[in-house]
Amino acid sequence: MNVEVDIGAIHEGAGRCRFRLWAPFAERVDLHILSPHERLIPMQERDSGYFDLQLKGTEPGSLYCFRLNGERERPDPASRFQPLGVHGPSQVIEQQFGWEDESWKGIPLSDAIFYELHVGTFTPEGTFDAAISRLKELEDLGVNHLEIMPVGQFPGERNWGYDGVQPFAVQNSYGGPGGFKRFVNACHRHRIGVTLDVVYNHLGPEGNYLRDFGPYFTPKYRTPWGEAINFDDAHSDEVRNYFIQNAIYWFQYFHIDALRLDAVHAITDMSALPFLQELAERVEAFSVRNGRKRYLIAESDLNDAKLIRPRPEWGYGLDAQWSDDFHHSLHTLLTGERRGYYADFGKVEQLVHSMREGFVYSGQYSRFRKRRHGNSAVDRPAEQFIVASQNHDQVGNRMLGERLSTLISFEAEKVIAGALILAPAVPLLFMGQEYGEEAPFLYFVDHGDADLMAAVRKGRKEEFKDFLCKGEPPDPAGEETFLRSRLNWEKRAEGHHKVLLEFYKTLIRLRREIPALKALSRRRLDVHGLENGKILYVRRWCEGSEVVCLFSFNSKEVSLQAAEISFEGEWQKILDSSHEKWRGPGTSLPEKIRSPEVLVMRPHGLAVYRKIPEES
Structure with a gap:
């Protein structure tokens, strides 16, 4: 074949x-x-x-x-x-399009700042063309890579996209293939890359006619969505071709820069040449033929470094993966939540471990899973880890879809912003996070089958048992559920929302302009935590540039002793979240320091100091 x-x-x-x-x-x-x-x-x-x-x-x-x-x-x-x-x-569609991105070379992962968005709720219109009108604001924010939730045709007009059943067909209510091409073209004009979320682990139930054509599914394995896609059984060569052609289609005809592969842990494949490895090889060959690197980014809850390890080192050769451990470490420190998978987190040392090695769980016992979990990724470079403090999963899979802005204080929001943007990893923001959007991001669908909708409602309630949630989830089929999830763009110019937006812009500018923050080397990193005080100390250096970041995850004021922190030489403060400029309670830290005996951190404070070069 x-x-x-x-x-x-x-x-x-x-x-x-x-x-x-x-x-x-x-x-x-x-x-x-x-x-x-x-x-x-x-x-x-x-x-x-x-x-x-x-x-x-x-x-x-x-x-x-x-x-x-x-x-x-x-x-x-x-x-x-x-x-x-x-x-x-x-x-039948027209394949040709008047692309204007001949000079576009893409954004290396090491320089990327991701922004995840859902087309249907990003603007009131919920279309690609409407999203184009917001690109200048995202460019001004400093993000340079948009991650688009799935756009493959799904039932009805509203859906997260993971119930898609036509992987090649761009959702009609978003604007179809023409609208998507216009959107990508406009992103590249604004020097913004585009990652598309694709789902190769299952297809949705309504409108899924693949079984009528051939053995796309196998009874050998089961997934949360039913029979698994056939990646290693009889006729699997042609099934693989279907999904590989889909990946190449987005790169070739839509000029997509990267694909985010949804939940690859749900792909069961026991073949000698796993599908994910074959996909990586084919995309790499396409990149070479076309003279521009395309990326594959995995989502996986396995904490298995094999996904991103090079093929000569017995890995699959994917370019990067999401690191949920970073999110869970940060989230639990500031919310105090310990239910469900959050039971495994809650210590500063775990955030330290995430910054040092990528994974927190690299073979340790997981209380939530009741077994050992993960393997070591200490040898993998930091740019292979995409980290977030919020994303569609962690917000939308809460029963009430609450964003962090409704769960923590404004001071804590700024600490989270700093920990995300200044981390030695690739940061991802979830749409609206940059100004503290308060609208929930709820789970919504538009199925036409009444029995299917009843099953969805029942399934959503079952999903929250581990979190001991009370009450009923918002109706996934209700249009109001969808409408409540739309962004309120006007808030960007109001009160503390405006302040937070400027704070994110400042953090992103510092990350780009200061060599010590721009370089993602773990070899030039010193990070440790003070568990009793809930303080994180991060020192980074590169090319004569040196920076210290202090994060307080404590709701009380904390005094840091000289023995607990390291400040050799003279340092200039360049950011203090407690300053009145950022609507803080007022700073308690000096503008310049040299070997301090004591530093006092405000509750949920963040400070960044840059070392002053010594005169020769």
């Missing part, structure tokens, strides 16, 4: 379109053109269960579906657009 088989409807220009479908158990497949002129044409059977057809007189905008064995009609599994939704016909 040719492992690089293009699938779907590929318009080749001059009225010619090539259709290719994998249906290994079908005896006959007909292409049913529905518009502008209805036609029914038999497709030719090829090797490995593929059917194809090159058709003249087919222009972009034509609607079509496939008829299997003269009976069932289904949309294209590799449809590029579903203008009438998941149950409707597929549409």
